[in-house]
Amino acid sequence: MADHAGAHPAAEHPAALAHQFDDLEQQKEASTLGMWVFLVTEVLFFGGMFVTYAVYRNAYPGAFAAGSRELDVMLGGINTAVLITSSLTMALAVHAAQTGNRRALVWLLVATMALGGVFLGIKSVEYYHKLVEHHIPGPGFRFAEAEYLKHAQIFFSLYFMMTGLHALHMIIGIGLMLFMLRWAWNGTITTEYYAPIEISGLYWHFVDIVWIFLFPLLYLIGRHV
Amino acid sequence: MTPTVLLPLRHYLNDGYGVKSWLLTRDHKRIALLYLAAVTFFFFVGGAFAVVIRLELATPAGDLVSDETYNKLFTMHGVMMVFFFLIPVIPSVLGNFLVPIMIGAKDLAFPKLNLFSWYIYMLGGLFTLYALVAGGVDTGWTFYAPFSTVSSTTNVIPTALGIFITGFSSILTGLNFIVTIHRMRAPGLTWFRLPLFIWSTYATSLINVLGTPVIAITVLLVAAERLFHFGFFDPTVGGDPVLFQHLFWFYSHPAVYIMVLPAMGVISELVAAGCRKPVFGYHFVAFASLAIAVLGFLVWGHHMFVAGESVYAAMIFSILSFLVAIPSAVKVFNWTATMYKGAVSWETPMLYAYGFIGLFTIGGLTGLFLATIAVDVHVTDTYFVIAHFHYIMVGGTIMGYLGGLHFWWPKISGRLYNEALAKVSAFIIFIGFNLTFFPQFVLGYLGMPRRYHAYPPDFQVLNVLSSAGASILGVGYLIPMVYLMWSLRYGPLAGANPWGAAGLEWTTTSPPPTENFAETPVVDSEPYQYPARVEEYFG
């Protein structure tokens, strides 16, 4: 995936200012704008899949409802809560960085990564369920309601593609947090130079927003029938 | 007699020697030269395929190569040229070199990201070259499903990965340019004092950033369908191949604007420098670039008029396609109006610019044929379409690129190239190009479909004409390689401003120092301001 190290240039101690910028202010604005433009590409990247979802849900509503009923709302709900909490801890981490509270910053980053890990754990449990119930599209695909056998494969293809890529972005997010943890630990992050924390925060919140849309669209169709 | 010119003592070329100083450089100028080498290599690889295709098509029966090989030839010609030459060439070569200098900055916003983009570009190229060596791919550069996902047996996945990875190179370059142009302009350099090349590079970067992710996801969906039998576009499972075309063309039409917009920026600079006067209607040309960038995203359906799109959607896309033609027309009219009462020079870069305007006009007008649904039903997927987009790509982008390369060559290398030889090669390229592609318009209307390995005999005469033109064009492209390389060693030294042009890049030495300017320039006037006397430019 794209490298974020470049999005906030390496800071030479102590000025933390890259040579091509005039002042720290310009560098922070540039890095923030850079991450926002990158998030635009991510919006369109996931957008392509949401459009595919919209087209096929419009074409095969019955199959999508049947497929959605096979998913576990409980695990999905818990995952949503976990991710929103991790968003909170991330936001508090940015606040801690701004106010120079290094101990809180370190703990909050660890909490965010832990919650990310919990999310991935629950996700792998769900994937295991799908494996057991033969819901992975392809030759070995089995489905309760026979007449939806064909179209439900599209639902599960979309399910695996969307949640799979989301999980991949989650892993990249956790990797990013490791960097931030190291910089927070060795004092690179100060009250003047906290841009990297804020930028990783932007990325993390974006991944959370994608899940906010994924959860209702995949898990909650056809629950009421 | 122009005063004696001497090479600046310290400049970006002698600021560090050895492979390491080049392969780990963060200087946007050196990265531009790395791109120049890579892009030229891919151009000649793609060009070689084109020559073999044209030789094959000289005879109606498919006797030079088997149909299997021919399909791989035109696919690799398409992939190489589109993804590895036309899309990156002007933004990453001329853009990388000039954007920081033209806005008075020391470097791009994220130099390390810039070098990383080059490595991703090369990695993507490696994947595609592997696919080429391992037996090629025969899906066409458009890799339509269900052929690419179900029935093609060639290595689609490596090529798809190559395109996926190289896509990130253009996303990150676009991101770099947008942030640089927004945040790092010299003091006093407001948006309406920016040169038009910066405007068009900015618009191109917008398209790069907004469009490329969609092809990234499309390529992933195709790869997932091939590897894991996810039935996104597979009709036997209820998938719709037309959806693939929607997602593919959503990026690929704006991609053709990624290819031509930077060339338009180069042409604005060349016409301004060529006539030594401000471009006519500066604001209109600037906003035309942005209009093309935005409208370019609304029109992709005109590639699918016959592909099973609904009648009403076809009408919407047709009217929007006509709207996107207007900004291009405005630009062409403004360039022509700039030449009125200008001091029109006949140097090589300006010749390329005038060639561009003429050929791009023909390319644009034939686009109107394709936007009119009734005519498009007859001419789409025939050689008419091939001629249309080659007029815009070869007649437009490559002419613009060559013009820009010649115009800024003294600034890049500090040397002047051989003017006479350059004019000859420009003329050969112009003649060879027209001879190659004009007959294809007629072929297209007669109904010869594209991607045909063998064709009925009554198309032969026009095809032989086209093949003859292709060989002239091939030779035409080799000559610049010769005299530009030759000028590096033996070319006369160029001063800071050999053309007497107005622009920040001409105020610094050539080749410029690593930090571009001794001290950051302050801009206080409109662009393209030519003072009454020009002598001071020859200093």
Added chain:
Amino acid sequence: MARLEPSDLPGDMTDHIVPTRVYYTIFALLMLGTALTVAIAYIDLGVLNIVAALTIAVTKATLVVLFFMHVRYSTRLTWAVVIGSVFWLAILLALTMGDYLTRSWQVYGSV
């Protein structure tokens, strides 16, 4: 490093320090939204189900963007970038669905 109060931070901190209680209220609202969307899913509202689910998701997303991602306090350029991305996604969605929804209209002209 002593804990610094937002007020006595050096220089022109363009970036506004968001008090923590704002974060907690937003967090509560998001949790509420999740619960709401799950609850509504179990009531049969026909086509309204999709509308409800999407409006809740959009409101939650806007909350995250405005407060957690500080867009509310940042430059107009950031606003433009955010709205631009949503607009471009809308272009892709609208014109593609435009094709799929009007395909059946052709029926009256007989296939």
Added chain:
Amino acid sequence: MAGRVDALYFLLLGVSIFFALLIAGLIVYYAIKYRRRTADEIGARIHGGMALEVTWSVVPLLITMVFFVWGASVYFAMARPPEDTLNIYVVAKQWMWKFQHLDGQREINELHVPVGRNVKLIATSEDVIHDFFVPAFRTKVDVIPGRYVSAWFHATKPGRYQIFCAEYCGTRHSGMTGQVVVMEPTEYQTWLSGGAPEGSLASAGEKLFQDLACITCHRGDAQGRGPVLQGLFGKIVELQGGGTVFADEAYIRESILMPGAKITAGFQPIMPAFQGLISEEQLLQLIEYVKSLQAQPQNTNK
């Protein structure tokens, strides 16, 4: 139809030639008239003119709108087949065209049609996207697997016209060509009667209807477990859970291959899916049989 397309084409050609010559001429004229005579000459300082900008934005817009309206109207006529057409089924398969006349004749890469009649082609593909393109008739339509697409033409002069496949479809894409043979009506009749191997499409469909035991559920009277098929074609069908659909070839095809997609109101989704079990030809025969079941009186289960 070809005439109307050509007229539009020549209008476009005329306008394009005018503008191309205008631009090229101006460039050459200005390049010569205002060529740079001394090395340090400067161009006149002209910044622009609003009036000029407006004119060359609005005028091209008006011209293009004319193209749009004319083009769209011709396309609309092209896309809507007239009522009384001679229907022929086309099945595109990797690198050949299979034509299926209603009276049972089957042809490969050859299509015999009478002159002066509106001919409607209903086409589908068995594998990848092909494209039925007859340059002489100016008709072209992408043939998409899993769906019916239609194109129509009206041949005015007898003769042989080339068919091309215009959408890349694999190795022998360039070999996938054929001939449309347009014949006088009398010749067409003799050709037709000569080659009827085993009765019309509909009769083959009826036999298949028995063999696949469709008759067990879809009976003539209303107590069958499947919906009554008499007079179904061309009717609006009420669907389970609201919504209606127009019963055309595409609906019948989808209901045979994937019955679960659209369930008729008041019936259980118990019909097995025939996807992959029957070929395209058999599908055409069944559809033709269902279409032939107009609401005759009770003689269906003979």
